[in-house]
Amino acid sequence: MSEAAQSLAGPGDIVCDFCAGEVFKAVKSCLECRASYCETHVHPHYDVPALKKHKLVKATVMPICSKHDKLLEVYCRTDQVCVCMHCLMDDHKGHDTVPSTIERDEKQMKLTDTQTKVKQTIQAKEKELQKMKMDITSHSDSAKEAVKNSTRVFTDLAKFIEKRSNEVIEKIKAQEKADLDQGAKLQKKLEGEITELKKREGVLETLLQTDDNIHFLQNYESMPSSSGSDEFPSLSFQPCCSFEDIDKLVRELIGRLQTTCMQETNETINIVSELSTKSPPFDIAVGDTVRVKPSVVIPTHKWGSVSYTSIGVVKKIQGKFLTVDFPEQKNWTGVVSEMERVTSAGSDLLTKNASVDIKVGDRVRVKPSVTTPKHNWGKNVTHKSVGVVKDIKGDDSLVVDFPGHANWKGILSEIERVTNDDEIGPSSLDSNIKIGDTVRVKPSVVTPTHKWGAVTHKSIGVVKKIQGESLTVDFPEQKNWTGIVSEMEIVASADSDIKSDNSLIVDFPEHANWKEIYSEMELVTKDDEFGSSSLESNIKIGDKVRVKPSVVTPTHKWGAVTHKSIGAVKKIQGESLTVDFPEHKNWTGLVSEMELVTGSCTDLSTKNVSVDIKVGDRVRVKPSVTTPKHNWGEHVTHSSVGVVKEIKFEDVIVEFPKHKGWKGILSEMELINDSDAEVSGSP
Known part of the structure; x- marks a missing residue:
C-alpha cells in the first residue's frame, strides 16, 4: 500500500513508532517489540521469519509495568491487578497468578454470560413495555367508554326527570282547570242568589215604606217569611287538592333525589378513587427489586439495618406505604415515594461492586448505619471495632477477625473498608460520643431529625444525656437540644480547647484578652485574610449583598429571604447589618454571613428567578x-x-x-x- 493511501495520525490515534516526517496511524502493535506499526512498517513482521513469531495485535497503547518497564502479561488474582514477569519475583511473589489470556478467557465468559442476561432482560423489558403500551391504550379506551356511558346515563336521567316534571306540571294545570271550572259555577250560582235576595229586599223595602195601613196588611201575608239562609245554603270554594301541599311534596322529592344522587355518585367516585389508590404509584409493584433513593437523607420510618446499598424485594403495598424484605432486615416498612426500582443489571452491578470493594486481607468495620448486624454483634464487636477480612463466601457473607472476636461472621453489605484516616478522624464512629463530650452537627446532615431550633452547623455544645440513639446537648444558643447520635460528631481537642461555658480568650492587635463565645468565632487562613469577601470591611452601606451559600440558616432566620435574594445594605452596626431585599425590607443579618454581589451576578440571579x-x-x-x-x-x-x-x-x-x-x-x-x-x- 502506498503512503498516500495510508491515514495520517490524528488526535487520539495511536501513531507508528517508525514513521519519520509525516506520521501515519498505526494498524498493528507487536507485544514482543513493544512498538506500533503503520501499514508500511508492519510488513517485516509478515516477511522476516524471526519476526513472524511475534504476537501482533490491533494497534493499542503498550501495557507497561510502571515499576519494571516491562510488558504486563500476567494477572495476579490475589491483588486483582495486571503485572509483568519481574513482578512475579518481587511484590507478587507467591501470589495466585495466571497468564492474562487465561484470565481474560474466564472473565470474558462471565462477561458474555452477563451480557446474555442483560439482553434477555432487555427483551423481557421490551415485552413488558409493549404490554404496558397495550394496557395503557386499553385503559385509556376504557376511561373514554366510561365517560361516554356516564354522559349518556346522566343525560338519560336528566331527560327522565324532565319528562316526569312535565307530567307533574300537566297534572297540576289540569287540576287547576277543573277546580277553576267548579269555582266559576259556584261563583255564578252565588251571584244569582245575591240578585234574587236583593229583589226580595226591594219588595220588602217598598212595603215597609207605604203609609196605607190596609195595603200593608193585605200584602204582609204574601211576603216571604224566610230570610233566605235556609233556602240558599252557604256556598264555599273547596278544591280537590292544595297546591301548597304539592309544592311541599315536590321540594321533598327534590331533597330525596339529591340525597340519593349524592350517595350514588359519591359511591361511584369513591370506587374510582379506591381503584386509583390501589394501582401502584411510581411504577413500583409487589415483587419489584427496590432500594432507598440517594436523595433521601433519613427514611420516614428510619433506616433500621437498611442502608443506601441495600436491595430488597417489595412484599406488600398499601396506599403510600410498602413492606420490603431486605437481606439485612425482613418486613422493613417504607414510603413508596422514597424508594426507586433497581433493574436486574443494576442489582448485579451493585452485588459485584460490593464484593470487589472488599477483599480478603482488608481492614473493615460495621457501617454506622447498621443498628444490628444480621448475625448480631457477637462478643466485644461494636461500631468502632476494626478487623481483618479472613474469608469471603459467594452468598454475600464474610468472616472477619476482630481483636476481641475471631471468626466473626457478617454480610458484605453491612461492612465498610477502613483507612488510616478513618481511624484517626475525630468523629468517625457514633459510639465514640459519650456524656461530657463537645460535639456539633455533622456537615453532611442537611436537616437534623429533630430540626435545628436555634442550633446551626457552627454550634458547639456539650453532651448532657445519651439514651439509645438519642442524645441531649447543651448549646450556647439552645439548652436541652435533642439530636441523634449518628448525626453528631465530636469536636477535636484542638477545636474544643475552650472553657466549660463555651467561652474563649483572644488577643487582637486592638484588644488583648478579648472574651467571646466559641460558636461566634471562625478560623482564619492567609487566603481568608486576602480574600475578596472574607473581611467585614469589604461590605459597606449601599453594597448589593446576598446570604452566603454555605450558610444553612442565618442567625436571625430567613424571614422572606432565600439564598437567591439580593438586596442593598442599608445600615451596618458592628457585626450586624440591615438589608433592604425586594421580598423583605429592613432584614437583619450578620456581616460574616453575607457576601458581595457583582453586577453580573445580580443580573444572572434576577434572570434566573424571573425566567425559571x-x-x-x-x-x-x-x-x-x-x-x-x-x-x-x-x-x-x-x-x-x-x-x-x-x-x-x-x-x-x-x-x-x-x-x-x-x-x-x-x-x-x-x-x-x-x-x-x-x-x-x-x-
Missing part, C-alpha cells in the same frame, strides 16, 4: 427538599405535579390535582417538562 418559573408553568417540589418551608399539605409529594397559579416575591401558589391553593417558595420548586411528567407518572 412563571405563572402557568408546571412544577413540583425539588427532590433535594426534605420538608417544604410551608409543609407538604394534603396529598402533595415529590412526584406531585401542579400548575403555578400566583407568584408573590419568593412565595408561590400551586394548583395540585389533590391540593388546591398549595403554598410554597420558589427556591424549593423546579420546572417540569412533558418527559419528566411522563416518567414520574404525574398528571
